[in-house]
Amino acid sequence: MNFFSSTFKLGILGGGQLGKMLLYDTRKFDIYTSVLDSSNEAPSKVACNEFHLGDLMDYDAVYNFGKQVDVLTFEIENVNVNALEALEKEGVKVYPSSKTLKTIQNKGKQKLFYRDHDIPTAEFSRFAYASEILDAINNGGLKFPFVWKSAQFGYDGNGVKIIRTESDLKDLPNVECITEEMIPFKNELAVIVARNSNGEVATYPVVEMEFHPEANQVEYVICPARIDKKVAEKATGIALKVSQAFNHVGLLAVEMFQTKDDEILVNEVAPRPHNSGHHTIESSYTSQFEQHLRAILNLPLGKTDSKVGGIMVNLVGAEGYTGNVVYKNIEDIMKMPGVTPHIYGKKQTRPFRKMGHVTIVNEDLNEARRIAEEVKNTIKVICE
Amino acid sequence: MNFFSSTFKLGILGGGQLGKMLLYDTRKFDIYTSVLDSSNEAPSKVACNEFHLGDLMDYDAVYNFGKQVDVLTFEIENVNVNALEALEKEGVKVYPSSKTLKTIQNKGKQKLFYRDHDIPTAEFSRFAYASEILDAINNGGLKFPFVWKSAQFGYDGNGVKIIRTESDLKDLPNVECITEEMIPFKNELAVIVARNSNGEVATYPVVEMEFHPEANQVEYVICPARIDKKVAEKATGIALKVSQAFNHVGLLAVEMFQTKDDEILVNEVAPRPHNSGHHTIESSYTSQFEQHLRAILNLPLGKTDSKVGGIMVNLVGAEGYTGNVVYKNIEDIMKMPGVTPHIYGKKQTRPFRKMGHVTIVNEDLNEARRIAEEVKNTIKVICE
Structure with missing residues (x-):
């Protein structure tokens, strides 16, 4: 073809x-x-x-x-x-195939898949209905705190909740779900693996999700992750193992936890271009989007090295603003060196809605991190 | 706004x-x-x-x-x-303004503009009709060889001819034109200058057009140019002087000759994104296209440094092929590291028609140059 x-x-x-x-x-x-x-x-x-x-x-x-x-x-x-x-x-x-997608769409199946393929992941239990969780607790099969996840259609932070007490259970939708042990992690990492149908495979450098110290929200995606080389190699190896297990065609973004003991546990995967790879547009020899195309069209994969350090900040709707979007101070961030806003073109903003992202690139990753914080403190997604 | x-x-x-x-x-x-x-x-x-x-x-x-x-x-x-x-x-x-465009559209006016603004350029004469050129030769006012250029609508190599003998004159269209002394140049260089209506100015690194030793056609645009720092500074200074003289808003691509004596002479300018800046999509912190937008929308200009060395090869229709275009061996060049083809989407090829370009980026410019030659020798724009 x-x-x-x-x-x-x-x-x-x-x-x-x-x-x-x-x-x-x-x-x-x-x-x-x-x-x-x-x-x-x-x-x-x-x-x-x-x-x-x-x-x-x-x-x-x-x-x-x-x-x-x-x-x-x-x-x-x-x-x-x-x-x-x-x-x-x-x-x-x-591409990716229905088989890959089927396994990923259901979080319970996805977890079983990891277990079947000997891929390290947090301990978990599956429930046909959330109402069954209480029985498991009463039987001693489940202990607080734990993470509850809807098995299907959990996306962009929806369908995930930390359960600390019995009262946290009562607002859960009564749907198929899983519970996972809470992992006290040092870092949340991600690796994007590309694979074409010839079986050619390429991995991007490990990225790190830096969390806001109080809000517990990802604030920055940082490439390369500021971690030991050995941990990076381990994470890349596990991401490759996940990729081999799925035998996917296209991109596979593998999100992982680095535990306190430098163990790597797979959290979840996405079979497509991913938020953790947006920085590649500016920082990498091949953007994740071009790479996805190369992979699904069975073209040779592009070079995945970084040209420069890259940091991504999500642009989400500010709290208290719902209506026709305005990007306040966007011109101020465009003055900063190596800063590129990406506006997704959604006309309406609402609190926490993903409206765009900003990439900060610099030869010096620490300098990029400093500018990223300035970006974060300057631009506001509000409304008219 | x-x-x-x-x-x-x-x-x-x-x-x-x-x-x-x-x-x-x-x-x-x-x-x-x-x-x-x-x-x-x-x-x-x-x-x-x-x-x-x-x-x-x-x-x-x-x-x-x-x-x-x-x-x-x-x-x-x-x-x-x-x-x-x-x-x-x-x-x-x-943006750019009608005034800027008017001066540039007519090559005679453009040359006078350089003379009026004390911008170094090759000696020239203006003619209302090509038929008047012979008189000038006979009067001793013009000597072979020289360069003939149509005053208007000369574009992409059309409307330019080297005149070595009287017989070269006879096929010229009888239109308004200029003649220029032939410059025995060492290098053809270009600098893209961006300016917004606030007067903020940014220059890209000097690029070099490398010519095919026999065909006398530009084969590679190389960024940065492999020239002395002093020559680069001189070329940048002259490009800025041209930009100041035009007071343009948007991009201005300034093409220059580096003579045997390291003099810099302005050849011509284009008030828009330019072939000599295509490499910026992959090599620069800010692509020339984003920069043009920033300039005409009076946004802050982006950083013009290069992330890595960049080389551009034009994809032109091969001789002997006219019809529905095929990019032969495109998959082979996509295997090479740091190589990105840009296909313009023209359905029909014909000899020398610009159908796309390929960018080669690498930390090591010599390595990029080596790969660029491989690209050039591999891909062919032919037809079905």
Whole structure:
């Protein structure tokens, strides 16, 4: 198949910010693209060749869309996986595959997969309903505190809760879920692994998620992680092991904990371009988006080294503001050296909504970190 | 004016490859864009919010288009400058200005401008018609060899000819033109200067155009130029002087000759993103396209340092092939480290047509140069 030919068509399920950034790089290669999304205001609508309206969880919408393309990928995990399976049977190349996605979509299955493949991960229990958790506690099978996660559709921090007392249980939705032991970690790390269908594999440098000391929220994604070389090698090795187990095609972002004893435990994975890889647009020889394209089109993978140190800050809606978005002080951050804002194009802001991100690159990572803090303290996502 | 607001509209005259690459970066900032081009197959059609069909040399087409936008820019010099003047009078911000463009559009005026502003440039004569050149030769006012240039619409190597004998004169179009003394130069250099309407100025590192030893065609654009620091400083100083003389807003690419005696002579300028700056997408902290946007939107200018060494190779149609384009061996060049092809999206190739470019980046410029040669010897732009 000639991906640069005029008859080739790449389908993308989801028209959000990840799809939009992926589309920048399809333009570079002049690849014909078609996007399916349920919103007429989808950020990537303007950057694709064809845009189709449809529900990503609807079998017919996904199936009919997929029948019109040569290669199908997705920028969000919440898509109808049965439709993907049917498409694969009929010869459409779906990357990552329905099999990979099925395992990842359900957090219980994902945890079992790690156990089956001897991949280190936090201890866990599975529950068909949240209401069963109390029985487990009463039987002595589960001890406070622990982490509760919805098995499905937990995304971007939704569907995750720390449970410290019985009263924390009462507001949980009564759905399939898992509980995990709380890991007192030193660092949260991530490695993005790319793999094409020839089996060529490339890993990006380990990144570190730096948390706000009080709010317990990720404030900065830092590349490379400020950790021992040995720990970085261990994390990369485990990410590769996860990649081999999935045998995925495309990107796989592997999020991990570095424990107090420098053990590495896999937290969860995403089979697509990932927030922890946004810095690559500016910092790496090959952006994660170009790499995802190379992987799913079975092209040779690009060099994953960093040109310079990179730090990413998410732009989220400030508390107390809901309405037409305004990026206050954006011009002030653009004065700072090596600072590039990425605005996703969502018209409405609300508290904690992801509206964009800012990358800070510098030869000196400490200097980048200093500027990143200045960026964080300067720009505010508010409304008119 | 809030450029990130939903009511702001940026107009771009021309929908070619430069406009397309400029549009990548408008997406990054989520700027609403409208493009005017005479071809329904214009490469940037897919990447803008609005596309309008119209002749860029037609007063009404440009005027009516310009009335609908807040800031108007262009990716090609051949646009109706009278329409730009009228729009400026009515409050549309046109960057670069009609005044800058008017001087640049006519090579005779451009040369006079250099002379008036004490900017070093090759000796020249102006002619209302090419037929007058012979008189000048016969009068002893002009000596072979010299360079003939059409005063208007000379673009991408068209409208330029080296005249060695009287017989070379006979095929020239009988239009307004200039003749220039032939400069036996050591190097052809270029510096891109960015300026916003606040008067903030930034210069990119000096680049070098390396010529094929026999074909006398530019083969590689190399950043930074492999020249003495003193020569680089001189070239940058002269580029800044040209920028100050024009008082332009936006980018100004200044092409210069380094003579055998290390004199610097200005050859010509382009008031827009330029072929000599394509490498910045991968090599610089700020791509020339993002910088042009920052400049015309009066945003702070980005850092112009290089992250790594960069080399650009143009992808032009191979001789003997006219038809539906095929990029032969593109997968082979994508295997090489730090190599990124940019395909412009033109469906038809013909000999020497610019179909794309390839950037090679590496920490070691010599290694980049070695890989660039491999790229050049591998990929071929042919047809089905």
